[in-house]
Amino acid sequence: MRAYTIFKAVTKNWIRSRSGLFFSILFPVLLLLVFGTIFGGIGGSSRSNIFVQNLDRNTSNGKPTDLSTAFIEALNETETFAIKDVPPDANATSYARNALGPLGGNMRILIISQGFQEDLLNGTLKVRVGISYSTLNMSYQYFEPHLNDTQKAAYQQGLDQMQQFDASLPERQASLTVMLDQSDQSAAIIKNIIASIASAFNYQLIGAKNVVQLNETSVTTTQFSNIDFYLPGVTAAFIMTNGIIALTANTTEFKRRGIIKRFSITPLSKTDWILGNVLSQTLLNLMLTAIMIALGWLIFNVRVIPDALSLLLIFLGSIMFSGIGMTLSGLVKDVEAASAIGNAIAFPMMFLSGTYFPLEITPSYIQTIAKVLPLTYFSEGLRYAMIYKYPEGIYTNMAIVATLAVAFIIIGSLLTRWQEK
Amino acid sequence: MSKPVVEVDSLIKQYEKLKAVDDISFQVFEGEVFAFLGPNGAGKTTTVEILECIRPLTSRSARVFGYDVTKKDEAKEIKKRIGVLPQEFSALDKLTVKENIDLIGDMYDKHLDVTDVIKLLDLEDKTNERFENLSGGLKQRVGVAAALISDPQLVFLDEPTTGLDPKARREVWAVIENLKKLDKTVFLTTHYMEEAQILADRVAIIDKGKIVVIGSPQELISQHGGLKMLVIRKGDKELASMLQEKYGQTTLNGAGDVLVKIDDVNEFWRVMATLTEMKMNKDIEIQTPTIEDVFLKVVGARITDEGELKK
Numbered sequence: 160m161r162a163y164t165i166f167k168a169v170t171k172n173w174i175r176s177r178s179g180l181f182f183s184i185l186f187p188v189l190l191l192l193v194f195g196t197i198f199g200g201i202g203g204s205s206r207s208n209i210f211v212q213n214l215d216r217n218t219s220n221g222k223p224t225d226l227s228t229a230f231i232e233a234l235n236e237t238e239t240f241a242i243k244d245v246p247p248d249a250n251a252t253s254y255a256r257n258a259l260g261p262l263g264g265n266m267r268i269l270i271i272s273q274g275f276q277e278d279l280l281n282g283t284l285k286v287r288v289g290i291s292y293s294t295l296n297m298s299y300q301y302f303e304p305h306l307n308d309t310q311k312a313a314y315q316q317g318l319d320q321m322q323q324f325d326a327s328l329p330e331r332q333a334s335l336t337v338m339l340d341q342s343d344q345s346a347a348i349i350k351n352i353i354a355s356i357a358s359a360f361n362y363q364l365i366g367a368k369n370v371v372q373l374n375e376t377s378v379t380t381t382q383f384s385n386i387d388f389y390l391p392g393v394t395a396a397f398i399m400t401n402g403i404i405a406l407t408a409n410t411t412e413f414k415r416r417g418i419i420k421r422f423s424i425t426p427l428s429k430t431d432w433i434l435g436n437v438l439s440q441t442l443l444n445l446m447l448t449a450i451m452i453a454l455g456w457l458i459f460n461v462r463v464i465p466d467a468l469s470l471l472l473i474f475l476g477s478i479m480f481s482g483i484g485m486t487l488s489g490l491v492k493d494v495e496a497a498s499a500i501g502n503a504i505a506f507p508m509m510f511l512s513g514t515y516f517p518l519e520i521t522p523s524y525i526q527t528i529a530k531v532l533p534l535t536y537f538s539e540g541l542r543y544a545m546i547y548k549y550p551e552g553i554y555t556n557m558a559i560v561a562t563l564a565v566a567f568i569i570i571g572s573l574l575t576r577w578q579e580k
Numbered sequence: 581m582s583k584p585v586v587e588v589d590s591l592i593k594q595y596e597k598l599k600a601v602d603d604i605s606f607q608v609f610e611g612e613v614f615a616f617l618g619p620n621g622a623g624k625t626t627t628v629e630i631l632e633c634i635r636p637l638t639s640r641s642a643r644v645f646g647y648d649v650t651k652k653d654e655a656k657e658i659k660k661r662i663g664v665l666p667q668e669f670s671a672l673d674k675l676t677v678k679e680n681i682d683l684i685g686d687m688y689d690k691h692l693d694v695t696d697v698i699k700l701l702d703l704e705d706k707t708n709e710r711f712e713n714l715s716g717g718l719k720q721r722v723g724v725a726a727a728l729i730s731d732p733q734l735v736f737l738d739e740p741t742t743g744l745d746p747k748a749r750r751e752v753w754a755v756i757e758n759l760k761k762l763d764k765t766v767f768l769t770t771h772y773m774e775e776a777q778i779l780a781d782r783v784a785i786i787d788k789g790k791i792v793v794i795g796s797p798q799e800l801i802s803q804h805g806g807l808k809m810l811v812i813r814k815g816d817k818e819l820a821s822m823l824q825e826k827y828g829q830t831t832l833n834g835a836g837d838v839l840v841k842i843d844d845v846n847e848f849w850r851v852m853a854t855l856t857e858m859k860m861n862k863d864i865e866i867q868t869p870t871i872e873d874v875f876l877k878v879v880g881a882r883i884t885d886e887g888e889l890k891k
Contacts, residue, residue: 164686168672168679175674175710416670421726424632424664425687426656579635580595 161427165435170442173409183405184447187397191451194393195386195459206238207345209267210255212245215275224276226360231271233356239349252338267349268338279333283364288325290365292318386459391545392514394451395476395538398444399508402480403487404501406440410488410575411497420579429577433485437568440484441477448473468553469544475560476537482567483533489574514538533563582610585734585765586631590640593626593789600626602789603640608734608767613760615780616769617871620887623789624769625667628738631767633658644734660688663732667739667769669723673712677703677722680711685729692731701725701755717748724755734765741775742887753779771887777871785875787889792878797871804877805869807841810851813863827851 173179211234215227223231235242245254251268259266272278299314306314337353339346413419422432448465455461465473487504491497509515511525512534518526529535540556543549586608593601601623608614616624629635631644633655645661647654671680678694685691698707701721706714711722720740727735737756741749749772756779759766770776776783777797784794793800807829812819815838824830827850829841842848848866855864876882881889 161687164683168675168683171679172672172674417666417668418670418672420634421664421666421669421671421684422687423634424659424662424666425684425730426659426689427687577634579629 162431162434162438165422165427165432166438166442169436169439173439173443179405179409183397183401183443184450187393187400187447188450188454190397191390191393191454192458194389195455206241207267207349208243208259208264209234209240209269209349210243210245210251210258211269211271212247212249212251212254213271214247214273215271216247216273226276226279227271230275230356230360233359234269234353237352237356239352265340265343265345266338267340267343267346268336269353270336270338272334272336275333275335278331279360279364281329281331282333283361285325285328285330286365288321288328292321292325295321384459384461386455387461387463387546388542389515390451390455390461390463391541392538394448394473395534395541396509396512396514397447398473398476399480399534399537400505401443401447402440402477402482402484403505403508404484404498406436406481406484407487407491407497407501408494410436410485411491411494414488414576415492415494419575419577423577429572429575432577433568433572433575436485437478437481440481441474444473444477445470463545465545468557469541472537472540472544472553472557472560475557475564476541479533479537479560479564479567482564482569482571485571486567486574489571489576508532508534512538533560536560536563582612584608585610585645586614586767587641587643587646588627588631589642591627591630591637591642592639593623593630593635594638599789601630601637604786604789604791606784606791606794608765610733610765611763612781613756613766613768613779615776615783616767616786617771617773617776617780617783617875618769618786619771619883619889622786624786625738627786628736628767628769631658632662632664632736660730661733663727663730663735665720665723665727665735665737665740667742669720669726671711671719671722671726674710676708676710677714677725678707680722681725681729684726688730690731691729694729697725697729700728700758715748717744717751720744720748720752721755724752728759728764732764734767735759736767736769738769739771740768741770741772749775771883772885773870773872773875773883783871785878787879793874800871800874801869804874805871806873806877807843808848808869809867810840810842810848811865811867812838812840812855812860813865815862819860823851823854826854 173183211231213223213227213231215224216222217224231242234240243255243258245251245268251270252266255266255268295314296318299318303311335353335357337350339349343349410419419432423429452461452463452465455463483504484501487500488497491500511528512518512532513521513529514534518529518535521529536556536559540553540560543552543556584607586606588607589605591601591604592599604623604627616627618624626635630637630642630649633644633649637650642649644658647658649655649658672683675683678698681697682694685694698704701724703718703721703725706718711719714722724737724740727737740756741752744752753775756766756768760779766779768776768779780797782794782796783800785792785800793804795803814836815832816836817832820830820832820838823838823840827840827842827847831839833839840851842851852864855862872882879889881891884890
């Protein structure tokens, strides 16, 4: 009951503090908005810009040819590119540079050469004739022992005529020019996509079918966007900062001002004091999670839904980081030192625990460091619980978080002084 | 005499090489205002915190309401019965006066009505004011209110007026005098002589962890305060020499005042008769010794406003 009274008072004190509210709730929300805008597609398309200059025009009316138009449509259907037309009479590079404006951005230009359609048709016809000749020739070789001389002569004549026709066709290849920045990290991907479309065009025109089919299935049951994947990480990171930075600073300040001593003189027990503070932190973190997810739903159309396991994990994570906060405040005396130590621990942990980017892409030594950071298990567990719904991942991480929560609460309690020396 | 609520017997508190409290013994009786008077570092707060069960003692015993402060279960009983205004009282900044007092009250099984306590401390106008917006004096009054909310039998007030301006200090004194009227036992620590003399029924002067003297202010003054002083404003050297020759114990101070120490009423009238014969038209006043004189006599130094000893 007394723990509940402390919980109410500490929570009320925090809710009325503008700076507390800013750093615990508004700052994480602002960061989510920034992340969401960058990765969630707010304020414009998330497709990559590409400038396309189509020089292949009908001489009669100046309109783009059918095949060049089809190629651009195929490019558009990949849903990868935001295509920007470059007029045929413009210098493509200058035009793209002007269009990108002073802020720049990666310059990606595709030029469809004049004669693209004609070269493509001629090239395709030559390929088709070549394939037909080769097929007939193989048939002839196979059936030759069963043919009489007249039949052989007729076959031979047909093959000769076909060879002559093939030789009469010009060697033509449709030409596409791709211009990319050396520094563009997406250059290789863009080049491959364009090459794939060109190959598909080749196959289509010669009437070939794909014999190898690539089937793609998502490992998640729901269609998630990038922001869905960031949301659990960002939430976990700020539950961590609320415990390690905010709780450490608040508790140290309470200690410095004699507030903890004032309560220790009353019949309130240390356990009730700790419980009240941990409950307050948990409520704050649940509020933070609820606000982040509500904003995600409203603004970024996120689909992650925290279930009972996620809430349990958030509860355990809150206890774990509250325990770390209490441990730190038990070790330092002044508020400045508490803030400095809290920041020195929280910020590297935030970036080394795979909350903002997958650990797989980091060097091996960072992956080793991540293994000893509590946030790694908390954010990974939260991601498993909120997105993948992968029980083994959830329970393993939850077990680690629960163990650390118990350990740090015990250490923090021992270091919380309820009696002077 | 009333029964003792605090009994301290040869109490020692040792920190490595420093003996903060050095073998002190005293009792505080029900209904009295008992003052611990001494400079910073004398051992006042250490003793009080031992009695509040938040600091362990090194040796011998201390009992409050008959309960041993060193025993965990008995400490709980003590905490239920005491109210405390700690040194440099502070509370949750964003909570109001009422919320803060109520919060402390809720730590006890039963407590007084918070509105009554607010009224008692004359804090009605500030009931819904946040703690952070209060002046130093008002904050101390909230601290006293928080100390009284549990309706304690014994109230510890640790340096209740330190850092306050004279007006705020007198406001707190009024509150303590009110506690006396409510028959509360008050254990006051202070380094202000005047505070101890005005408020306390008994004073213990403590220095370097030891109690130097203990008694009522009147007893201490009569035993250690020295003689009363007749002060003749703007006298001169001749007058001082003449009075010295006739009565002895006469000095001329830097301000030009002639100071004559007088043993009794007869001597006072003799000096007055001499001055009348001389048709001396001077301002005359009688200075009685104070606790400050007692302190100077027994400790050999004065205490500055900041609580430091000054030889």
